[in-house]
Amino acid sequence: MSLFWIVIRQLAEIQAMATSKKVITRADWEKKLNDVKVRKEDMNKLVMNFLVTEGYVEAAEKFRLESGTEPDIDLATITDRMAVKKAVQSGNVEDAIEKVNDLNPEILDTNPQLFFHLQQQRLIELIRNGKVEEALEFAQEELAPRGEENQGFLEELERTVALLAFEDVSNCPVGELLDISQRLKTASEVNAAILTSQSHEKDPKLPSLLKMLIWVQTQLDEKASYPRINDLSTAVLEDPAV
Amino acid sequence: MPTSATSNHPSRPEDLIGRLNSAHTPYEAKLKALRDLKNQIIGNRTKKLAFLKLGAVPSVVSILSSAAAAQGGGGDNREFYESVLIQSAAVIGSFACGLDAGVKAVLDAGAFPLLLSLISHLNEKVADAGARSLKLIYQSKRAPKYEFLQEKNMEFLLSLLNSKNENVTGLGANIITHSCQTTAEQQALSEAGVIKRLVGLLGGSINQKDASLESLAAMVKENPEVSAKFMGPENGRALNVVIELMKDKHPRTRLLACMCLISIRNTSTSYLQDSGIKNSLVSVLLELLDDPGPVGDEAPFVLSSLITEKEDMQKIAFNANLIEKLCEHLNAGSYQAKRLQGIFLLLGDLCSKLECCRDRVLDLQVLNFVTEALAHDSAEVRTAACNFLKNVSRSVKNLSAGQFMNEAVAVPLVRLLCDSSSSVQIAALGAISNIVVDFMAHKSVLVQCGGVKQLVQLSKSMESAIRVNAVWALRNLTFLVSYRCKEEILLELTSATLISLINDPEPSVQGQALALVRNLVDGTLNSINYVFGEDGAVLHAIARQLRSTSKVEVQIQGMYTLSNVASGNELHKEAVMNQLLPQAGNDAEKTLVKFLQSTDSRLCTATLWALINLTFPGSPGTCRRVTELRNAGIITQLKNMINDHCLDVKLRARMALGQLMIFGSVWTWYTSIKV
Numbered sequence: 036m037s038l039f040w041i042v043i044r045q046l047a048e049i050q051a052m053a054t055s056k057k058v059i060t061r062a063d064w065e066k067k068l069n070d071v072k073v074r075k076e077d078m079n080k081l082v083m084n085f086l087v088t089e090g091y092v093e094a095a096e097k098f099r100l101e102s103g104t105e106p107d108i109d110l111a112t113i114t115d116r117m118a119v120k121k122a123v124q125s126g127n128v129e130d131a132i133e134k135v136n137d138l139n140p141e142i143l144d145t146n147p148q149l150f151f152h153l154q155q156q157r158l159i160e161l162i163r164n165g166k167v168e169e170a171l172e173f174a175q176e177e178l179a180p181r182g183e184e185n186q187g188f189l190e191e192l193e194r195t196v197a198l199l200a201f202e203d204v205s206n207c208p209v210g211e212l213l214d215i216s217q218r219l220k221t222a223s224e225v226n227a228a229i230l231t232s233q234s235h236e237k238d239p240k241l242p243s244l245l246k247m248l249i250w251v252q253t254q255l256d257e258k259a260s261y262p263r264i265n266d267l268s269t270a271v272l273e274d275p276a277v
Numbered sequence: 278m279p280t281s282a283t284s285n286h287p288s289r290p291e292d293l294i295g296r297l298n299s300a301h302t303p304y305e306a307k308l309k310a311l312r313d314l315k316n317q318i319i320g321n322r323t324k325k326l327a328f329l330k331l332g333a334v335p336s337v338v339s340i341l342s343s344a345a346a347a348q349g350g351g352g353d354n355r356e357f358y359e360s361v362l363i364q365s366a367a368v369i370g371s372f373a374c375g376l377d378a379g380v381k382a383v384l385d386a387g388a389f390p391l392l393l394s395l396i397s398h399l400n401e402k403v404a405d406a407g408a409r410s411l412k413l414i415y416q417s418k419r420a421p422k423y424e425f426l427q428e429k430n431m432e433f434l435l436s437l438l439n440s441k442n443e444n445v446t447g448l449g450a451n452i453i454t455h456s457c458q459t460t461a462e463q464q465a466l467s468e469a470g471v472i473k474r475l476v477g478l479l480g481g482s483i484n485q486k487d488a489s490l491e492s493l494a495a496m497v498k499e500n501p502e503v504s505a506k507f508m509g510p511e512n513g514r515a516l517n518v519v520i521e522l523m524k525d526k527h528p529r530t531r532l533l534a535c536m537c538l539i540s541i542r543n544t545s546t547s548y549l550q551d552s553g554i555k556n557s558l559v560s561v562l563l564e565l566l567d568d569p570g571p572v573g574d575e576a577p578f579v580l581s582s583l584i585t586e587k588e589d590m591q592k593i594a595f596n597a598n599l600i601e602k603l604c605e606h607l608n609a610g611s612y613q614a615k616r617l618q619g620i621f622l623l624l625g626d627l628c629s630k631l632e633c634c635r636d637r638v639l640d641l642q643v644l645n646f647v648t649e650a651l652a653h654d655s656a657e658v659r660t661a662a663c664n665f666l667k668n669v670s671r672s673v674k675n676l677s678a679g680q681f682m683n684e685a686v687a688v689p690l691v692r693l694l695c696d697s698s699s700s701v702q703i704a705a706l707g708a709i710s711n712i713v714v715d716f717m718a719h720k721s722v723l724v725q726c727g728g729v730k731q732l733v734q735l736s737k738s739m740e741s742a743i744r745v746n747a748v749w750a751l752r753n754l755t756f757l758v759s760y761r762c763k764e765e766i767l768l769e770l771t772s773a774t775l776i777s778l779i780n781d782p783e784p785s786v787q788g789q790a791l792a793l794v795r796n797l798v799d800g801t802l803n804s805i806n807y808v809f810g811e812d813g814a815v816l817h818a819i820a821r822q823l824r825s826t827s828k829v830e831v832q833i834q835g836m837y838t839l840s841n842v843a844s845g846n847e848l849h850k851e852a853v854m855n856q857l858l859p860q861a862g863n864d865a866e867k868t869l870v871k872f873l874q875s876t877d878s879r880l881c882t883a884t885l886w887a888l889i890n891l892t893f894p895g896s897p898g899t900c901r902r903v904t905e906l907r908n909a910g911i912i913t914q915l916k917n918m919i920n921d922h923c924l925d926v927k928l929r930a931r932m933a934l935g936q937l938m939i940f941g942s943v944w945t946w947y948t949s950i951k952v
């Protein structure tokens with residue numbers, strides 16, 4: 036029985052629970068779980084939706100062949116989007132910008148916040164590579180106008196430029212900007228913008244389901260004592276604390 | 278700053294343009310230059326403006342034009358020319374994106390027909406590029422007006438809406454949103470079956486939904502017939518679909534759904550009036566106010582269209598704690614001009630009629646933010662802040678408590694009287710007009726900060742709207758004001774200006790000017806003496822205006838003024854009498870009689886007051902005046918009025934008649950016993 040299957044059934048069962056607080060033994064619980072029906076087709080769609088939204092092209096292709104599930108996006112468009120995401124994740128921001136503009140020139144023209152973050156990332160990469168002079172020039176030529184056009188960006192701009200003021204950049208107050216996580220954040224933002232422009236949901240459905248499970252368990256905690264899933268990654272049912 | 282010579286460094290703008298224009302540049306290099314230009318300007322307003330100045334647009338359009346011509350010849354280079362078409366169309370689209378100057382340049386360079394020809398291209402990417410750019414042009418007010426009423430144009434539009442290509446249908450919808458303005462156009466579009474198609478798009482992708490909602494709002498706006506058709510059976514449950522879209526995931530879709538519903542609601546008062554939908558609209562829009570992006574900037578304006586002039590909606594918004602939310606935003610320090618304008622617009626709407634709103638607003642110390650707003654860079658923010666002040670100062674309770682007549686409010690307002698924008702001036706005048714009715718007479722604050730000087734200056738403006746509002750403000754300022762204050766005002770104003778205002782070409786200005794004089798002469802004898810000075814020129818002017826005007830508002834104010842003067846001493850009463858019943862008797866209809874015969878109760882009442890004051894017992898010349906009036910046939914006239922349906926007229930007529938009769942009988946008695 037896959038972990039996924041267990042999680043889904045847990046969720047369905049809790050949602051159908053009675054209202055008074057009571058203790059449910061593991062045996063009873065598992066019995067109830069077994070009675071819950073979940074369709075395989077729905078599960079496959081959820082998996083496909085996750086793979087496609089996150090951009091795992093090859094996995095999606097393979098899954099399609101093996102399960103017969105049709106993706107709701109043309110897999111060809113995923114390739115373009117993944118190229119952009121990869122470029123940002125590797126720090127090739129200029130390349131990423133060109134690719135986005137080839138894909139859809141409207142995206143960066145109508146998303147000032149995203150555009151600013153991409154240029155901010157460019158500056159970060161220049162600083163990371165020790166190209167201080169170029170970084171200063173870039174900040175003046177490209178980023179300062181963004182701050183002028185939109186005052187909301189000034190604070191972030193100042194934080195980024197502050198990187199230049201420190202000798203040991205990795206240990207300074209704004210050092211987290213140099214982290215890989217910053218690249219991933221920007222990459223994720225670009226990914227979402229491209230998906231939206233292609234009129235697709237930018238978030239996969241799976242996280243919503245898991246959030247729902249956690250919330251529903253919290254609600255049920257007030258009314259009953261029952262075997263919970265505490266670790267989503269293992270989906271193990273843990274006995275209630277007696 | 279020295280430039281570093283790395284290969285990734287963007288080319289200087291002048292070089293780039295040079296390469297595009299030069300006949301010597303090989304075509305492949307031109308394609309690269311185009312792409313380079315595109316990547317430099319997308320998202321970058323500053324660069325767009327810089328390149329516009331260098332004449333980039335005509336250069337690119339000419340490349341587009343030659344590529345379009347060349348690829349018609351077919352051949353091996355087809356793919357290459359298509360790339361050129363795509364890149365140049367994208368550049369043109371980017372220049373037009375959100376930049377009015379760019380749209381102008383693009384249209385001036387003749388890009389429009391070229392882009393149109395691209396839409397039907399076989400290569401989907403070329404069609405996309407053309408459609409996108411046209412769509413961006415049509416999001417600007419400067420786009421050329423689309424003539425729906427021509428059959429060919431309607432067919433073309435329908436073909437756009439029926440396309441499978443999302444960008445092309447989006448273009449069709451944008452054209453409607455931009456150009457559909459008259460009832461005839463709305464009708465024509467409706468008859469061509471456009472509504473059905475748009476309703477179909479409501480079930481499409483995010484972009485299609487949004488574009489369709491905007492178009493539908495434009496089509497039903499102020500058109501009850503098209504509105505009814507939209508909600509008719511042949512469009513299925515279209516209205517329900519739109520109502521559902523109020524709960525859509527995407528904020529912009531929710532906003533546009535609200536806008537569409539409000540458009541219908543404001544057009545036909547028989548739809549969408551139940552409390553469920555009213556509450557939903559308010560709560561959805563309230564939540565959208567929190568959006569940090571452009572949706573949050575636009576939401577206040579949409580909400581305003583829902584509640585403006587509608588007391589019931591304002592009440593609902595008040596109960597939903599809209600005021601608290603707006604205060605939160607003010608406290609958080611919204612610097613963006615558009616948002617600030619929206620906040621004050623809403624506060625103004627809420628305070629326009631409801632006292633509870635005004636109380637709450639003042640309790641929450643909103644006035645603390647007004648001072649800054651009045652000095653904001655944006656004229657729209659300044660105007661919105663003034664209009665808000667005008668509305669909130671309608672609260673008599675707070676006005677008389679002196680809430681507004683303080684330096685924090687009065688001083689910046691007076692400064693706005695010489696604002697560069699006349700709409701700001703007018704809005705400031707509106708606010709000042711209300712604020713100076715301060716019953717505690719703290720009006721010296723205004724005088725001290727040079728307010729009177731400014732108002733008098735503006736009363737001589739060339740724009741009648743400014744003149745009228747300036748005189749109105751002066752009129753309110755002189756209401757129940759101290760004698761000393763009147764002196765100061767009249768000194769600044771001068772009789773000459775006063776007379777020219779009474780004789781102003783605009784009746785609205787005449788009315789306000791007369792009301793001003795009325796306030797000035799109200800009070801003690803000194804006031805009357807002061808206004809009329811030695812020669813009584815002002816009195817002449819008033820009487821002359823009374824004789825010549827046909828506007829009842831002016832007549833009423835004039836009459837009340839004369840009535841106030843007639844409450845003075847013997848000299849004053851005689852002066853008024855001479856004006857109303859001139860000895861010379863050349864006038865076919867004496868003013869007094871004419872006004873008493875008016876069908877407007879207010880004018881009758883004013884005239885009766887003048888009569889009452891003229892015949893008030895105790896003054897030496899009263900007897901003589903009574904006789905003159907009797908000879909003019911006033912008694913008969915008054916007898917007709919003692920049972921008038923208007924209470925004021927009835928009671929004053931009886932009072933006047935009583936006074937005339939008393940004197941009449943006393944006089945007769947006196948003469949009869951005289952030996």
